[in-house]
Amino acid sequence: MTSLAFYIGPKILRAALSIVVVVTLTFLVLRASGDPALQILGPSARAPDLEAFRQRWGLDQPLYVQYVRYLWAALHGDFGNSMLGGKRAIELVLERMPLTLTLMLPALALNVLIGIPIGAYAAMHRDSWIDRSVMMLTVLGFTVPSFVLGLIFILIFSVTLGQFPSGGADKWQSAVLPVLTLGIGGAAVIARFTRSAMIEVLSQLYVVAASAKGVTWRQVIHYHAFPNALIPVLTLLGLMLGGQVAGAVLVENVFGWPGIGQLLVVSVGNRDLAVVQVILFLVALTMTSANLMMDLLYGVIDPRLRTNRSASH
Numbered sequence: 001m002t003s004l005a006f007y008i009g010p011k012i013l014r015a016a017l018s019i020v021v022v023v024t025l026t027f028l029v030l031r032a033s034g035d036p037a038l039q040i041l042g043p044s045a046r047a048p049d050l051e052a053f054r055q056r057w058g059l060d061q062p063l064y065v066q067y068v069r070y071l072w073a074a075l076h077g078d079f080g081n082s083m084l085g086g087k088r089a090i091e092l093v094l095e096r097m098p099l100t101l102t103l104m105l106p107a108l109a110l111n112v113l114i115g116i117p118i119g120a121y122a123a124m125h126r127d128s129w130i131d132r133s134v135m136m137l138t139v140l141g142f143t144v145p146s147f148v149l150g151l152i153f154i155l156i157f158s159v160t161l162g163q164f165p166s167g168g169a170d171k172w173q174s175a176v177l178p179v180l181t182l183g184i185g186g187a188a189v190i191a192r193f194t195r196s197a198m199i200e201v202l203s204q205l206y207v208v209a210a211s212a213k214g215v216t217w218r219q220v221i222h223y224h225a226f227p228n229a230l231i232p233v234l235t236l237l238g239l240m241l242g243g244q245v246a247g248a249v250l251v252e253n254v255f256g257w258p259g260i261g262q263l264l265v266v267s268v269g270n271r272d273l274a275v276v277q278v279i280l281f282l283v284a285l286t287m288t289s290a291n292l293m294m295d296l297l298y299g300v301i302d303p304r305l306r307t308n309r310s311a312s313h
Contacts, residue, residue: 038050103182239291
């Protein structure tokens with residue numbers, strides 16, 4: 001129990017500090033990028049109207065006062081209201097979240113269901129034509145930008161073949177191309193990482209010894225190599241969640257998908273500070289929570305990490 005506490009404690013503290021840093025940087029960058037009053041009301045707005053707008057949204061206060069007020073309100077779950085419509089920013093974001101999750105969750109499933117088996121299979125046939133083909137395809141998969149891949153899919157499956165809609169979210173077919181666009185790049189990364197992890201595990205002495213004792217190749221893979229190769233892959237999945245969020249911003253705008261990514265781009269363009277801040281806060285919270293869970297799962301799977309942590313104390 002003590003070793004687990006020593007292992008978990010610093011990771012929770014680091015996750016909390018990461019969120020505070022992201023919130024602070026977001027606040028400072030948005031405030032330094034220009035006057036929202038001028039952006040929203042326009043350069044032709046009268047001085048009294050601009051001043052009234054700044055007072056309404058607290059923009060006339062010193063920067064440190066704005067920051068303390070924002071941080072205190074955020075800690076109590078109040079992220080402010082949209083400067084455009086007056087609606088609570090968190091409500092605007094939560095309305096769009098199901099649509100973004102509709103893309104991200106199936107894409108993550110594709111990452112795992114395609115990437116891990118392909119990577120493991122390539123490792124078991126190392127240096128064969130299968131292995132070389134998989135490596136070549138995965139290079140293409142993660143080097144082509146997601147927005148380029150999305151445009152290619154639209155050209156082929158929407159314009160040329162007419163099989164799937166090129167945009168919108170009015171029917172389930174509209175999600176197919178965005179999900180594939182998000183899923184292929186991640187699957188390629190996981191496939192390469194799984195292959196490397198499997199090759200490393202297969203070269204370990206305990207795997208060689210198991211084979212020498214007469215354990216069948218299938219049993220070696222199933223009971224020894226594959227479970228141990230999955231440990232670093234789990235860590236990668238946590239890190240990749242951030243890439244999925246960033247990819248969703250691009251993909252939603254390519255396909256006209258009305259999710260959080262599209263809302264973020266529109267809000268940045270309109271200088272709607274509250275909405276941008278809450279989106280970036282939720283992104284940071286999601287990424288740090290996912291990484292924390294993967295770290296904890298890593299420690300549960302491999303108790304040596306907890307032992308090493310407690311021994312250092």
